[in-house]
Amino acid sequence: MGLIIDILSWILLMIGCFLGISGAIGIFRFKEFYSRVHAASVTDTLFVFFIMAGLILQSGFTLVSVKLIFAVGLLWLTSPLASHALVRSAYETGLKPKLSITRKESAKRGQS
Amino acid sequence: MSNITLLIDVVLLTMLVLTTVAIVRIQSLFAVIMLTGVFSLLAANIFVVLDAVDVAFTEAAVGAGISTVLMLATIAITGHEKKKRRKNSWIAPLIVVAITGAVLIYGTLDMPAFTDPSAPVHQHVAPRYINDSPTEVGIPNMVTSVLASYRGYDTMGEVIVVFAALIGVLSLLGIREKKSEPQYITPAPRPILQVMSKFMIPFIILFAMYVQFHGDFGPGGGFQAGVIFAVAIILYTLTFSQQDAMRLIPPWVLKRLAAIGVLIYGGTGVVSMLKGGNFLNYNVLADDPIHGQHYGILIIEFGVGLTVACVMMLIFFAFISRGDKNP
Numbered sequence: 001m002g003l004i005i006d007i008l009s010w011i012l013l014m015i016g017c018f019l020g021i022s023g024a025i026g027i028f029r030f031k032e033f034y035s036r037v038h039a040a041s042v043t044d045t046l047f048v049f050f051i052m053a054g055l056i057l058q059s060g061f062t063l064v065s066v067k068l069i070f071a072v073g074l075l076w077l078t079s080p081l082a083s084h085a086l087v088r089s090a091y092e093t094g095l096k097p098k099l100s101i102t103r104k105e106s107a108k109r110g111q112s
Numbered sequence: 113m114s115n116i117t118l119l120i121d122v123v124l125l126t127m128l129v130l131t132t133v134a135i136v137r138i139q140s141l142f143a144v145i146m147l148t149g150v151f152s153l154l155a156a157n158i159f160v161v162l163d164a165v166d167v168a169f170t171e172a173a174v175g176a177g178i179s180t181v182l183m184l185a186t187i188a189i190t191g192h193e194k195k196k197r198r199k200n201s202w203i204a205p206l207i208v209v210a211i212t213g214a215v216l217i218y219g220t221l222d223m224p225a226f227t228d229p230s231a232p233v234h235q236h237v238a239p240r241y242i243n244d245s246p247t248e249v250g251i252p253n254m255v256t257s258v259l260a261s262y263r264g265y266d267t268m269g270e271v272i273v274v275f276a277a278l279i280g281v282l283s284l285l286g287i288r289e290k291k292s293e294p295q296y297i298t299p300a301p302r303p304i305l306q307v308m309s310k311f312m313i314p315f316i317i318l319f320a321m322y323v324q325f326h327g328d329f330g331p332g333g334g335f336q337a338g339v340i341f342a343v344a345i346i347l348y349t350l351t352f353s354q355q356d357a358m359r360l361i362p363p364w365v366l367k368r369l370a371a372i373g374v375l376i377y378g379g380t381g382v383v384s385m386l387k388g389g390n391f392l393n394y395n396v397l398a399d400d401p402i403h404g405q406h407y408g409i410l411i412i413e414f415g416v417g418l419t420v421a422c423v424m425m426l427i428f429f430a431f432i433s434r435g436d437k438n439p
Binding site for chain 2: 077078081084085088
């Protein structure tokens, strides 16, 4: 039983670390601001869950797990909000995303 | 030291050094401010590894939280780029830095080993505080008992320094009250940010109250609580408008409250003198010395929290009311 919990928490922590590292690589490799923010915010919000789940499995049925669940909830609320604030302020001050075709062109072609 | 602790220490300190190098070399001030926030967060992690949780809490709240916000408000006034300097020769500063660094490292060779229990710093007052704090002061958190009771004078000095910073900012910058309607245009509503802020602000304020009064039992105390409370109001200001925030808590109220906080602290000392003890001797505040200590610590921490919260809010209002140089 202890072994299963250990293996499971290892897997969750590894997935979390992989997501974190891939998000960090995405920040450097993407060429455009909005893609970079997308990489950072999506992976940032998700890998918190995996790492905390791995830690919750490790700490069992104690008060620490409840605090970790609260921490995950708080980060799920605030991390997308912060990314939204960032992207919104960039859009409002004039930085527009580089699209491959403009919106008018896309509407003409019948796509949404 | 076990291997994993050593690994964590090395990784954190290396990241600290890299962040510092980046802060020195980068030209864009916006990025530099973000990096100082990262620096403070790494320092807070190092403090946690060193088992100093109160200090880590204060460092994270002040350094990574409000300091970043205030510096961002500053570059909204001053500008985003570093001033270009003439290229001077780099040999003379390098020699000075190398000599100073070598002398400092030579000086540290004589110091006792890290965490050596027989070091002189652990021999004089520290054993007395650790041995006598449970019987003399009686609160579980020894950091608060040292900060608020044994070293009450120093904490009073800290609060007065914070208040003096407020006086400096207000006399140099002042808070410019913006025009009200009809010349003032209400900014466009930002639904996602405003709704989520309205959801989070009561919990942030509740957490500030918890940190304030829980400082006796766990990490916390007046400074962290004041900063967290100010951050809640700053969040409100950022997502709504400065008009709304200044209508919610008018600056004249905050100025009075900041002074009242310092007055509460000094007043506790004067009350102790009037009751027969020395200045800031809490033993005489109640019939029983332990209860007196508890009352004294509670009251002065409240004074500290009040002053710090009001000072942070007023400094933020003063900075952002100056307008935008780079909109």
